[in-house]
Amino acid sequence: MRRFLFIFLAVFSPCSHAEPDNTCWGDPVNIAVVTMSSASFSSNKKGASARMRYSTVPDRFPAVCNRNMEGSGLMMSHYVDMGSGLAPSDLNPGYFKLNEDVDIRISSAATGSAAYEYFPLAPPRLKAFTVPPVGQGTRGMMFSTTSQGYIYLMLRRNIIGGAVVVPSNTELFSVYRVMYTNDISVPRPSRPSKPLVQARTRPGGQVIPVPSECSINQGNVINVNFGMLQTALIPASSSGKKGEGYSKDITLSFNCNSSLTQNVKVKLVADTSIFSSELIRSDNADLGFALKNNERLVKPMGAFPIRLEDGLGRASITLMPVRNPQAELKGGVFNASATLVIQSL
Numbered sequence: 468m469r470r471f472l473f474i475f476l477a478v479f480s481p482c483s484h485a486e487p488d489n490t491c492w493g494d495p496v497n498i499a500v501v502t503m504s505s506a507s508f509s510s511n512k513k514g515a516s517a518r519m520r521y522s523t524v525p526d527r528f529p530a531v532c533n534r535n536m537e538g539s540g541l542m543m544s545h546y547v548d549m550g551s552g553l554a555p556s557d558l559n560p561g562y563f564k565l566n567e568d569v570d571i572r573i574s575s576a577a578t579g580s581a582a583y584e585y586f587p588l589a590p591p592r593l594k595a596f597t598v599p600p601v602g603q604g605t606r607g608m609m610f611s612t613t614s615q616g617y618i619y620l621m622l623r624r625n626i627i628g629g630a631v632v633v634p635s636n637t638e639l640f641s642v643y644r645v646m647y648t649n650d651i652s653v654p655r656p657s658r659p660s661k662p663l664v665q666a667r668t669r670p671g672g673q674v675i676p677v678p679s680e681c682s683i684n685q686g687n688v689i690n691v692n693f694g695m696l697q698t699a700l701i702p703a704s705s706s707g708k709k710g711e712g713y714s715k716d717i718t719l720s721f722n723c724n725s726s727l728t729q730n731v732k733v734k735l736v737a738d739t740s741i742f743s744s745e746l747i748r749s750d751n752a753d754l755g756f757a758l759k760n761n762e763r764l765v766k767p768m769g770a771f772p773i774r775l776e777d778g779l780g781r782a783s784i785t786l787m788p789v790r791n792p793q794a795e796l797k798g799g800v801f802n803a804s805a806t807l808v809i810q811s812l
Contacts, residue, residue, distance in 0.1 A: 489646035491532040491543070491599060491608065492661040499523035499666045503618060503633050508677040511626040517675070518619050521573075526614035528664045531606050532599035536646055536653070541598050544590035544647035545612060546658050549573070550638035559621050561585065568631050568810070569675075570623055573640060575616030583617060586640050590647050590655055598646060610663065613642050620675070627727065628809030629679030629686070632736055635672040635768050641665045671738025671748070672768055674806050681723035681775070681809050683733070691715050691786055703792035705745055705757035705764055714787040721809065723778035730812055732770040733760075733782065737805035739767045742791040749803035753791035756803050760784050770810065 486492055506519040553563040553571070562570035574583040577593045584592055595612060599605050622631070641662040645655070679686070693713060702712040719733070735758055740746040745766050746755025757764060760771035760782065773782045790796040 486531075486533055486659040486661070487645075487657045488533045488535045489656040490659040491530040491610065491644040491663055492659040493528060493663050493665075494531045494661065496661050497525075497528040497664040499525060499528070499614065499664050500669050501618075501639055501666050502669055502673065503620075504673045504675055506618065506620055506675045508620075508622065508631075508675070511622070511629075511677045511680055513622050513624050515622045515677070516620060518617055521616055521618050523614045523664075523666055527609045527611045529606070530599075530608045530610055530644065530663055531604060532608060533603050534599050534601050534605070534646065535603075536648070537601060538648070538650075540649055542647050543595040543598055543610075543644055545588070545593040545595075546590065546643040546645070547575075547586045547588050547593065547613060548641050548643075548662075549587050550640060552638060556623075558623055562619070562621055564623070565620075565637075566632070566634055568623055568626060570621045571639070572619040572621075573616060574619075575613040578611065590645060594647065595644075610644065612644065612663065613640070613666070622677070624811065625680075626677045627680040627723065627731065627811060629677060629682060630806075630808045631675040631677060632734055632808050632810070633668050633673035633675060635668065635738075636670045637668045639666045639668060672736040674736055674808060680725060681721055681727065681731075681778070683719055683721060683807055683809065685720075685722060689717060691717065693788065696788065698790070698796045698798055701754070701788050701790045701796060703790050705743075705759075705787070705789050712787055714785050717784050717786065719782045719784060719807070721773065721775060721780035721782070723775065726777045727775050728777055730772060730774055731780075732772050732810050732812055734770040734808045734810050735765050735767055735805055736808060737767040737803075740791075742793065743789070746789055747803050747805050749801050751797070751799065751801045753794045753796050754801055755789050755791075757787050757789050758784055758805070759787070767805070772812075773809075
């Protein structure tokens with residue numbers, strides 16, 4: 468008796484038709500980066516505010532669209548949600564809590580309009596007149612929406628370290644695009660499951676300057692020169708103890724213009740290396756830097772505690788290069804950068 472085994476192979480692709488009719492979305496979702504470091508506060512006190520104009524990068528977004536609606540007077544409109552991790556502020560009405568230091572509010576206008584509207588919002592707000600052709604899963608359309616606008620910031624508490632740290636890679640808002648008509652007899656389409664675009668803060672964090680009450684090393688740039696290194700002697704892990712591999716000790720002095728006495732923290736604002744989230748990124752993809760305080764590793768966007776007495780304090784940190792254990796480290800010049808910011812606990 469002969470026995471036959473039949474193996475059926477099939478390739479399944481996502482079906483764009485599953486999204487509602489008369490909607491457009493990103494597939495994949497378009498990610499737009501918002502840089503916020505240009506904001507300027509006139510005071511470091513609680514309640515101080517700043518406003519800045521934002522522009523996303525990129526500013527136009529490809530979309531997939533389903534459309535069966537026909538007729539005249541058709542246009543597009545939008546749902547805009549604030550980031551899922553941003554809760555309404557408990558201090559400032561209309562704002563959302565970005566972190567313990569600052570609240571945020573965002574507005575944008577429809578193309579060609581001077582009327583700015585605050586997020587979150589829903590149709591018929593932010594109208595646009597470029598509509599997709601009739602069809603299902605239509606690709607090739609490029610849309611520009613919420614790519615420009617204003618960001619409003621308000622301090623939630625006094626800032627002592629001369630800067631507000633913007634959290635890394637945090638969702639600010641998401642935009643859902645639907646078709647709209649002035650005919651009230653036509654039901655408004657449901658929003659698609661995927662947004663057209665999601666705006667996020669820049670990876671690695673950002674620093675917004677505020678008038679300084681306390682400074683590190685009198686505000687001077689700390690340059691650390693490792694000189695000539697042998698790649699074979701650079702460790703593949705940050706777990707090594709002091710004296711193993713290469714390292715540099717740096718003394719930090721803290722000075723305040725008041726007799727501040729309290730426990731505070733020093734935050735490390737830096738992007739992570741490609742191969743390890745524990746290391747500061749350098750311009751060599753296979754080389755990162757570990758920062759330690761009292762032999763404890765401080766990860767990018769992490770912090771270490773210090774004590775201020777009568778407006779003064781000191782601390783020591785250690786920097787050490789770490790190579791990617793999964794790759795051969797090539798020789799050459801390297802650079803890395805990070806920012807240290809004093810923050811209240």
